[in-house]
Amino acid sequence: MSTTIDQQDYHALVVDDDPIVRRMVSFALAQEGFHCRSANDGQDALSQLSDYAYDLLVTDLRMPKKHGHSLAVDVLSQGLCPTIIVHTSVGDARLTKDLIIRGVHDVVYKPTDYETFAAKAKGLVVRERKQNLSPPPRTKPTSADSQQIARTKAPPPPAPAPESIAESIAEPAPTRTDNEPNTPTQPEPATASPPTAATKNERPKPDGCAPIEMAEMQDRLTDVSKVLPISHAAVDVANMAVSGNFDADRLVAAMQRDSTVESKILQLANHPFYNPGGKRVRDIKQAVLRMGQKRTGELVLATSAFSSIKPDTLPWMDVELTWQQSVAAGIALELLIKAGMKVSVSEGMLFSTLMNSAGRVVLGSHYPEYYESMAKACAKYSQPLMMYEEQLFPQSYAEVMCGLLADWDIPKNVFDPLQHILEPYSALAKLPDPMRTKVELVKLATLIGHIAVGRWEPWEMVELPRNSVYERLGITSISQVIEDTRSQLPGIPCLRNTEGHLSNGQNTPSQAATDQHSVRKLDYINLSDEKHDFLADIVSSMGIQLEEHHFKQGKGSNHVLINRIGAEQSQKKCKIVASVDCDTIVIVRDSLNDAIAPALVGPGLELPCSFARLQSACLNAATTDDKTAQPN
Missing domain, CATH: 3.40.50.2300 (Response regulator)
Structure with a gap:
């Protein structure tokens, strides 16, 4: 009534x-x-x-x-x-x-x-x-x-059907506040039209990426064995390891059914991080005993997932780089757990860290035309791939991966953190502990893994945590964790070359090529109240040398990068921004800044954004100093 x-x-x-x-x-x-x-x-x-x-x-x-x-x-x-x-x-x-x-x-x-x-x-x-x-x-x-x-x-009336990714997600004109100068800002993507009914078995076309309905996706992912060519041996090993009901001999017997995985696990077992004593591990049983059953099982499943991908299956993804980032993130995770004394909540976290990108591999393998179109749109508009995935797929790649793991009878508590891995830090506060702690640690480890490796996919999302995150986790020195992770990179086995190993993130090919010809420099003003400067870490990995900006005439360059992520409003900081008189000013802020410090809003980028957008802005602003370049 x-x-x-x-x-x-x-x-x-x-x-x-x-x-x-x-x-x-x-x-x-x-x-x-x-x-x-x-x-x-x-x-x-x-x-x-x-x-x-x-x-x-x-x-x-x-x-x-x-x-x-x-x-x-x-x-x-x-x-x-x-x-x-x-x-x-x-x-x-x-x-x-x-x-x-x-x-x-x-x-x-x-x-x-x-x-x-x-x-x-x-x-x-x-x-x-x-x-x-x-x-x-x-x-x-x-x-x-x-x-x-x-x-x-x-x-x-019926919704207009998108003819292509580029047309359905047009780049709109940038918005600005009344007190901002008329300078380019980050373009906001348009929202895709709502899903339209698709006939069964209809294959999406590269130039016609209409949103996928749940029923259609489930039909494609029905045969789990064909979704991701992970060996049955790897799945059996993972099940045994996480359940804890099988001894090392049975675990070894299952692992020996997959020679590729066996070889990679032996290489990892001899890595200094997993074998600090340095005594060579010569057989797979020693490897299991050295690394532990659960850790071995989690590494086996991730190794099988990445090793089974053919080079031409995902042309838009650098699978080798993704593997390197995942292993580095796994190392960073264990260092974070130790630094924050969070051993009691460690279950399932390494698994979620290593398998973070595997769901994207699943979708990319089954919707190749979609991902080729999305990759082109990312390149054209410098937008993150995740934005287009959210618009076109009824489930995120993390949710897809969780569904497959459940079908493989992997216990839910092992991959629980993976369900929330794509949520922003601000949304994690609603999660009860220990789940919130687990997800925050996995997200932070993933970021540190990327920074340590020193290379990013252009379409990857750059999202930075605030002080409150790592303070709550009990991490006192992020810099030390990054440095320790980076020091462990040499010796990580590569996917395609059994003798190859990952080089130190400070000497990546792209950066080395830059150093051979010139040194890029950029004046830097850090107004952030954050204790650790993640932005400086990421910009430095681009091959850009950041230098403290001098306000006196005749010193410094005419190109300045200002970090005001998490910057509280103050008269002093407003005066600093107003006093910068340069040809190019890039202000990087995050989505919370506009509410916290409206007086500091200025031209530039708002995080989270794609790595390509951040890199483009910084490289365009940086100056090239050929005189300081040192020939090899």
């Missing part, structure tokens, strides 16, 4: 995956008399809208699980909310037109004047109420009510 409420009683649902934006929108609406609830993705929002009637829906577009376009279409078709406003940074004229035609009341672009936004929202809701003469019921509508609402609304 519906309840009668005061005409001035307004209820709003605010949907955004950014908690700061949710709070700011809710606060502004509250000043206009709204009672606000929130959701962090479209799936959660749709559930709330089905249970309770709201006067206003404010939704972002780019969100996990269910994006805002799909949410708006569902809400309009079911008549779940009378007033809908899309609040987004995606500036796409075609998408805006489509939303308005469908029935969305307004599209508001970020950055936002929240006071004006709330006033406009109030006006739209009041107008809608006057037209309907009564507020919506606050209880869940009956099926008859829903049918009546549906009959009074015309069905929305």
Whole structure:
């Protein structure tokens, strides 16, 4: 039964995956008399809208699980909310037109004047109420009510089908605040159109990457043995090792069925990190006893996964580099656990660290045309691959990998952290311990592994943790963990060459080639309040020499990189930014800065972003000093 409420009683649902934006929108609406609830993705929002009637829906577009376009279409078709406003940074004229035609009341672009936004929202809701003469019921509508609402609304027009990745994800014009100079900023990608029904067995075309439906993906991944050519021996070894119910002899017997894996495990067992005493391990049983059964089982499955990939299967991915990053991350993880004394929560973490990228291999092997198109879009727009994956696939590659591991009867507690590995650091606070600790350690180890190796795929996402993360983990010296990880890189076996080993990350081929001809330099101002400067680590791996910026005339260069990640607002820092008089200024900030320190907002990049975008900005700003180059 519906309840009668005061005409001035307004209820709003605010949907955004950014908690700061949710709070700011809710606060502004509250000043206009709204009672606000929130959701962090479209799936959660749709559930709330089905249970309770709201006067206003404010939704972002780019969100996990269910994006805002799909949410708006569902809400309009079911008549779940009378007033809908899309609040987004995606500036796409075609998408805006489509939303308005469908029935969305307004599209508001970020950055936002929240006071004006709330006033406009109030006006739209009041107008809608006057037209309907009564507020919506606050209880869940009956099926008859829903049918009546549906009959009074015309069905929305069909969504425009994307013709290609490049066309469906157009590069919009950059946005800027009123106090920013007219300089290029990071372009925001448009949200892909909602999924359209695909006929069974229809193969996606390179120039027609429509979103994949869950049923179609499940059909493709039905035969687990063909999804990822991991040997049965490796799966058996992993099952034995993680269960702890089998002795070393049975583990060795299973491992000897796969000569490639056996060879790699022997090489790893002789690596100084796993064999600090230096006494040579000559047989596989000694290797198991040296490294331990569980660690061996986790390494076996990862080794089999990467070794089985043919070089031409994933032309857009450097599989050797991914393997090197994974092993380095595994070493970093164990160093972090030791440094933070987190041995009690170590179960499943090495496995999740090593298998982090394996799910992407699965999707890439089964959707090669999609990944070729996505890789081209990444190269064209300098966007992270994960952004396109979220738009086109119903599950993330991490979720796909978790499903396969469950099918292989790997215990869930072994790969639990993998389920949350793609969530941003800010979202991990909602996880209970010890899960939160596990995921944070795995994410931090993955970052350190990349920094230690010194090379990135251009489409990889650069996401940096805040002080609070590693302080909570009890890590006192990130620099020491990075240095110790880097020192362990020599001796890591390569995938394709059984005699080859990974070189030290400080002498990668790309950087060595740069050093032969010139030295790139860039003045640097660190305004960050973070105790460890991850940005400097990453920029240095690009072959750029960072030098302290001198403000006096005649010193320093005309190109400056300013790090204001996590920088608290202060008059002193504002004056520093204002006093920089250079031809090229690149300011790197993170997504929380705009709310914390609006006075420091300036031209430049916002993290997280793709490595290609960060590298391009830094290399374009860096100067080449041929005089300081030293010939070989």
